[in-house]
Amino acid sequence: MEYRILGKSNLRVSEVSLGCWAIGGPSWRDGEPVGWSGNDDNESLAGLRRAHDLGINHLDTADVYGDGHSERVIGRFLKDVPRDSVVVASKVGWFRGTAPNAMQPVHIRHQLEQTLTNLGTDYVDLFYFHNTNFGPEDLYLEEAADTMRELQKEGKIRVIGQSAYSYADFMRVCPVTRPDVLQFHYNAFGSEFDRQGTNLFKWAQEQNLGMVMFGPLAQGLLLDKFDPDNPPQFGEGDIRSTNQSYTKSRLLEIRKQLQPIKEHLGHETQDLVRVAIQYALAQSPNACVIPGFKNTRQVESNAGAAGKPLTAQEVELIRQALQS
Template identity: 70%
Template sequence: MRYRELGKTGLKVSEISLGCWAIGGPSWRDGEPVGWSGNNDEESMAGLRKAIEMGINHLDTADVYGDGHSERLIGQLLKEVPRDRLIIASKVGWFKGTAPHAMHPLQIRHQLEQTLSNLGTDYVDLYYFHNANFGPNDCYLEEAAELLRQFKKEGKILHIGQSAYNYADFMRVLPVTQPDVLQFSYSALGSEYDQEETNLFRWADERNLGMVLFQPYQQGLMLDKFDPDNPPQFGEGDIRASNGRFTRENLLDIREKLKPIKERFGSDTQSLAGVAAQYALAQSKHACVIPGFKNARQVESNAKASETTLSAEDVAFVKKAMQG
């Protein structure tokens, strides 16, 4: 396993870290599925233990992942592993409870305390605003940002993070939240963050900010896991059930794009995982990736992606194949 410094935080994280959304299991928000089906707690715990064995030291979770279930599983792990061996990140902003809004300051305070209780620890290394929705006209933005700075003073969080889903949202809230780390989706399929005017990697590098990249495999699409002639069916409470990317047409399109990748690097899942992870990591020396998992086998495959090395020529080849 290779390690990277997460920008100015000084945190040395495994370049392949773990996203712990899927192990939270099925869940809903406002009647819409926001979790994952097909999880098993024993297999999840085996995966977390495998992560330690493979040198993974950074686990990323959130209050909304299984409504605290993901956090509680990590809490079980923390009973077995010294706290200072792990870098734990959690988030607030999607689960509003009985508050008028998830970013209401009282709700944020409550959720942090609940997160710490779920994890069985008195601090988290990294605490994110899970999105850039701070209420109508950003009415909770300034108070929420000041609250996280207060949490730092209290020693309950060590570093502040900001997650968002597009460049404009980042630019709107970053001057106020002033995070140490950004989290966003990124893969070889490309995004607006590749464009000159919205290059978030360059923007963050200039400010020595860490970057945590989720969905480097695009929920398995980059690994060619699914049969286009028999598109996957997902269980209740699974966010992928409402995702239009798992259609026969899209699966065929991605499979076609992957053909030259397979010819150059190998067609097995492990080879594709290594290419997908390392392509994302190549965008910045301050970035790590957090692919998800449900079991020890998937964790081992994720970790072994650290053994893949891509040259600058390889990175350019992957970009041309996947993005044209």
Template identity: 40%
Template sequence: MAGDIPLRVLGDTGISVPAVGMGCWAIGGPDHNLGMPMGWSTADDAESAAGLERAHALGARLFDTADVYGHGHSERLIGQLVAQVPRADLVLTSKVGYFRGTAPHGFDPGHMRRQLEQSLENLRTDHLDIYFLHHSDFGPYDRWLRGAADTMRALRDEGLIRAIGMRGPHRFAPQRRAGGTAAREDKSATFRRVFDVVEPQILAVRDNLLTPSARSAPIISFAEQHGCGILLNKTLGQGLLVGVNDPAHPRVLGPGDHRSRKRWFTPAAGVVIGEGLARLRAIVGPDRADLVRVALWSGLLRSENAAVLVGFTRAAQVEMNLTCLGEPPPIDVIDAARAVMADVQRRLDNTGEVFLDERPPMSAVAPPVGATAPNP
């Protein structure tokens, strides 16, 4: 136990973590790539630092980031915490691939090494516990796939990383932005092809109450069959599952906030989700902590090899997310919660707009030369 948070072992890696880890995308702050907002305008460095310290005090030990979250800003904030606590207390993960700088590709082997060196410097450590390939676009005919896989194994052999990670089936951000079916290679086929070459030990999988079980259950089962640990991300739906998108009190999102290009953060989607949350509160309880608890356990009960990641921008959010877990709700409550939010998902999908997808960028902001975009 770390505080009141149960421990999970991530598959065959033997890496043990408290079951709730900290997702550190949001603390990277506002950012742009590929002419799109890709960060969080609501972040504040003082609150982020306080949140990281509070998380450690409450028993969190897993901190998940990426080189492109604020273009290193998230890593540097975590590095301040790393400098204050024993490194052995922490499980640090980062990702590579979305920022390519002047390299020919984000998965160019030399670039990957340079990015890891920068991440280690930012995080004030000599190794990462898990290093993720951040997406599955390896260029035409997978030109960069074999080299990326070989580089990851070399980094592991050299002790610079402990385990190799990759994402579950997903769409590369530029493909999502382009829209249409022509650019959408089958996600599952791409995933399996990459998996067989990379041979990852950890899979990052999007899963929350708004994710249809038919989408997440197969990949979680696949991970278990292959001895992979699982990190479930977006567990709180980036705040949607705790009511942050309230049409009656709309948030003003500043430049560089990815939510400004997401249809599920529109007022219309907020009405649909809000109606579902009202039904959910009738089942699990009236408080925000009740919503957080059922959302976290919905993920944790997917697999004993899984930990969940929760994002934050304020220490108060950290406090709630790490203190409300308690014992698992009865399975009939979990099932009822999933059914309610599955109905919300269907309603969103059946409206005139497809809320749970991308929309064209609201403004064109020139990206840094050679930059590529993180996939939220």
């Protein structure tokens, strides 16, 4: 396993870390599916233990993942390993309970206390604002940022992070939240985050901020593992059930895009895992990826992509194939 320093946070994390959304299981928010089906707690625990054996030391979860279930599964795992051998990240911002807004300061404090209870620990290494919804006209933004600083001074969080879904949102809130780590969705299909004028990698590098990328495998779409003639069906409470990319036409399109990549870099699923993960990692030395998992096999597959960087020519080949 290779390790990276997440910018000025000084957190040392495995370049391939663990996204723990899927092990939270099915869940809903405002009637919409926001979880994952097909999880099994025993398999999740086995995956966490195998990851630790392989040198994966960074676990990313959130209060909303299975409404605390992901955190509680990780809490069971943490009982069996030295606490300082794991960098644990969680988030607040999507689950608001009875608060008018999830970023209301008293709610942030409450959710962190619940997160610590779920995890069975007295601190988290990295605590994110999960989004940039700080209320009407950013009503709670300044107070929320102050609350995070207070929690940091109290020793309950080591590093403050900010997750967002657009460049404009990062630029709007980061001057106030002042995070040391950014989290965002990114994979080889590209996004505004790697475009001129909205290049988050360039901006974060200039600020010496760490970056954590989720979705590097595009929920399996970059692995060409789905049959276009028999598109996958997902269970209740699974966020993929609303994703239009799992249609026959889109799956066929992706297969065609992947063909030149397969010809140059390998046809096997593991070859494509390496392509997807290392393409994302090639965007910045201050970044890691957090692919999701449900079992030991997926953990081993993701970890197998570590330490196998792409050349600049290979990165460009992939970009041309998937983004042209």
